[in-house]
Amino acid sequence: MAPSVSEIAVETKDTLLDRVASLKIHAEAEKPAVDSKTGAADPGPSYPFYLPYWDKDERWPPLEVFEHTDPGLRADPSKPRLLTADVVRRDLTPYIGTELENVQLSQLSKEGLDEVALFVAERKLVVLRNQDFKDLSPERQIEIASHFGPIHRHPTSGNVKGYPEFHIVYRDASHNRFREYIGGDRANLTSWHSDVSYEKQPPGTTLFWILDQPPLGGDTIFSSQVEAYNRLSDAFKKRLEGLTAVHSAVAQAEYSRKRDGPVRREAIETEQPLVRVHPVTGEKALYVNQGFTRRIVGFKDEESEYLLKFLYDHISKGADFHVRANYAPGTLVLWDNRVTVHSATQDFSNASRRHAIRLTPQAELPIAATA
Template identity: 70%
Template structure:
């Protein structure tokens, strides 16, 4: 809820000696005009119920992309890498104008760079159907079981916070740090791949997202430790997320699932190996006793959290669209703005990908 700035005239009787009206410096006047895109205001329909997600055959569009990427990386495109390991900002392209071959190239580039930031995009103004059509190029779109969505369009995962709407404030108030590394809905049997996220309303300062390369996190481990992780699987659970929503009167649109995935997975396009654990949804290592599982997972979580040299911070501006590969990254919101005064309104479309495939250390 960005404040408006107005010039105000002070009446003569209260202004200055001499009795003349005087103009003073602009004053900040808080005036909430509501979200810029009210059609995307989150709704939570308690009657909305869905069956279990069915398995499907996934064909990653990055596999059919021209490795030279002529539609994406050409003379009109400016490329700015954010770090050696993750993150690239592209200027000079419109996501909405890319042909199918260009979208294939984008899928490949996102897989290679893990995170791609696009500026000055018209994506937010395309309308529901066109946004969904573009996202479906990367895979069937996950429908979130508990988050706010758009009536008639459950594909949209709406991220919204303002002075009257903050579902997670209680959780934040109980923590020293608000960083929460996670890979979106990793409990799905076929978790997301290329993910699209865009901004509708953004605080004047703050509200960025941290991203981290799980490929580089894996690469930093010793050969002996990589070998130790080989063959291990972990349970990723939606149960806690569903319970959190239900306790606060929110929806649980689908029965929560708990799914086993390999601790280290291989990307189907790049062949890179990546850690696939996150404190948001990973609960335990299969076959380990509780203390064993807790200690190994905590070591990996600490390794991720301390890896500032393979993390980047994505900042947002009007018209920003970010795409990341959810298979080989984790990310965290940074709710460092004052939600009692400002609004943050964003939307995510989350195409699902393949069943995670185990990577073996001896493949290196």
């Protein structure tokens, strides 16, 4: 079995030891002196190795197009390595979300991971509890995630020094970049998006796990873009199919620059189909999101705004094809970015710490649905 992160701090070179020590000092400097609820001393982040790191001088070349074969295409449809006799399955809603017990992702074979890719494509979101994933070495975490595709390196977010594959989600009493990014003067703090949909080859099967979680709140809401599409009339579906929309990284890059943060790759804008087809299941799904979709190609400004507003409202109000994933340390969730959108929930105390990691494998060039 791969060594844990705590073991790495002992076994690696002095430079890594110095860096971990520096991160601990940083955590001590930022944390409140006491827990706001209990009055007890705050121990700081459970995994200071994964505190977010930014280097504004870091630069990367543009991403290149690559061939991608989804591992779900190789999977045994009966999933004998994943859905064993010991596994307890609980579907969370008819359209999206399944929780599995007695599965340890790190122990699955390559064939088992193929079955995971297929199952996530079918159920859109899969929740795994009591995983050892958070305690694996970063190399092993990246190795497992890479089974699903090349890991995307985010152009602006906090990562781990020396490990740019990690996308760090971190908030505590003195650090709340997400709230700043979406704007503070809002009645509704949901922000529906599909991760980095502006990339030419956006993500597919995505991994997200919790290191520290508030005692209440801090969930993620997911919506099935397949069911959102299915609810539309046949005539409306035909009108959408064949259309494309521009997805933009510009606002994200400008926000990072204003904060004196990195823009590791120059911001791009990419045309993506409004309706895409999943390469494994063949299902059609809407592919628009408030976070990154900017306009419909070929439409007048008012036409584009009107249609996109309808689609955003349809997706966000569709509570009967949403699911809310809740977390605890050791929870690992996998979702398919091609056929879902999601939003964090900013419903927990400002004094609480929430610390999570995302590894984001890229997938194929989006396949457009044809009318």
